[in-house]
Amino acid sequence: MTATSGLEEVEAALARYSSLTRAAMQQYLRDRAPARYLYNLVRDYPTRTGKGIRPALLLATCQAFGGSLGEALGPAVAIELAHNAFLVHDDIEDGSRQRRGKPTLHRLYGTPLAVNAGDALAVLALQPLRDDTPLSTRLSHQVSDEFLKMLTRTIEGQATELGWRADNVVDLAPTDYLELISRKTCWYTTVWPLRVGALIGVAAAHALDPRRLDEAALKRHEVGEAASLVSAFPEVRAVVLAFQRNFGRTPPGAVLDGRDIGTVIFPDADVKIFVTASAEVRARRRAVELERAGNSVSEADVLADIRRRDERDTSRATAPLKAAPDAHLLDTTHLDIDAAFRAAIDIVEVVRAGRKRG
Numbered sequence: 001m002t003a004t005s006g007l008e009e010v011e012a013a014l015a016r017y018s019s020l021t022r023a024a025m026q027q028y029l030r031d032r033a034p035a036r037y038l039y040n041l042v043r044d045y046p047t048r049t050g051k052g053i054r055p056a057l058l059l060a061t062c063q064a065f066g067g068s069l070g071e072a073l074g075p076a077v078a079i080e081l082a083h084n085a086f087l088v089h090d091d092i093e094d095g096s097r098q099r100r101g102k103p104t105l106h107r108l109y110g111t112p113l114a115v116n117a118g119d120a121l122a123v124l125a126l127q128p129l130r131d132d133t134p135l136s137t138r139l140s141h142q143v144s145d146e147f148l149k150m151l152t153r154t155i156e157g158q159a160t161e162l163g164w165r166a167d168n169v170v171d172l173a174p175t176d177y178l179e180l181i182s183r184k185t186c187w188y189t190t191v192w193p194l195r196v197g198a199l200i201g202v203a204a205a206h207a208l209d210p211r212r213l214d215e216a217a218l219k220r221h222e223v224g225e226a227a228s229l230v231s232a233f234p235e236v237r238a239v240v241l242a243f244q245r246n247f248g249r250t251p252p253g254a255v256l257d258g259r260d261i262g263t264v265i266f267p268d269a270d271v272k273i274f275v276t277a278s279a280e281v282r283a284r285r286r287a288v289e290l291e292r293a294g295n296s297v298s299e300a301d302v303l304a305d306i307r308r309r310d311e312r313d314t315s316r317a318t319a320p321l322k323a324a325p326d327a328h329l330l331d332t333t334h335l336d337i338d339a340a341f342r343a344a345i346d347i348v349e350v351v352r353a354g355r356k357r358g
Helices: 003-028 035-047 053-064 069-094 105-109 111-124 137-166 174-183 185-205 210-214 221-230 234-249 261-265 279-292 299-315 337-357
Strands: 273-276 328-331
Touching: 003 053, 003 069, 035 069, 035 105, 035 111, 053 069, 053 185, 069 105, 069 111, 069 137, 069 185, 105 111, 137 174, 137 185, 174 185, 234 261, 273 337, 279 299, 328 337
Parallel strands: 273 328
Antiparallel strands: none
């Protein structure tokens, strides 16, 4: 995959998420009275084409953490409606003349009607969080709490900025600006969508179905990359840790493969083997595996991905990649699969024999 094609895939995914959100949002923008003085205005900004970055971030994060689009679509619609409410009020407060290539709402309809339409959008934003939500009661309350905190934080940040302008405050340091944006754009544009997407996705990890572990899709290159990214989050690791330990302790036991199996998951395992090979050899093997599965890949790209993942996994704070002190090193750089398997069996037999003698 080239950098250009990777960017195109990201943009296509974000556009798809945005399209899903706009479609789901229509039920909250339907025709009703009073149309002329309220609901025609309410529909105006949401129907002007925007990037939809906030709902897209939320939906993408939820899926990255293992959740489904259906679970996160309500909160995605909520943040998009709230964003449009903020825009209506911001345009009035800033005296803006245009929004998304057209005259601002208050220029089209007057300030009183525009303010009222912005208020209506803010109220409508609460409905997707409670209407037939697929989330559990506890999770639904968590998401709603996060939403209300986000609204409060954003309004407080806006008040601070308006106050600075009203009082002509100019003796500001960079830290003042950083504090301001952490309460405004930064929080509701990036932090809130990422937090809520992760909240919903992690909850889905609790319902992990072991029957899905044989799915061929789990062996795809992009899934492996996503797993490395997601596994850096302690909340995800805590859920998966419990699942792995329950699985491994179920009779008659198991042979487990993973980057922290011997150090974190099963530090008291009967036999630990730290299997390694040079990055170049691993890239060659992975490329062959992917090509046999019908994927077109570049070995150079796979090698770059492996090196990035190694760096990420060895430097993460939670369960970093490292050999356990009592692990047996097995370097397979110059071994084919049969020779590597025999070497692993030999290690197991040596350990077992030593225990019998002891």
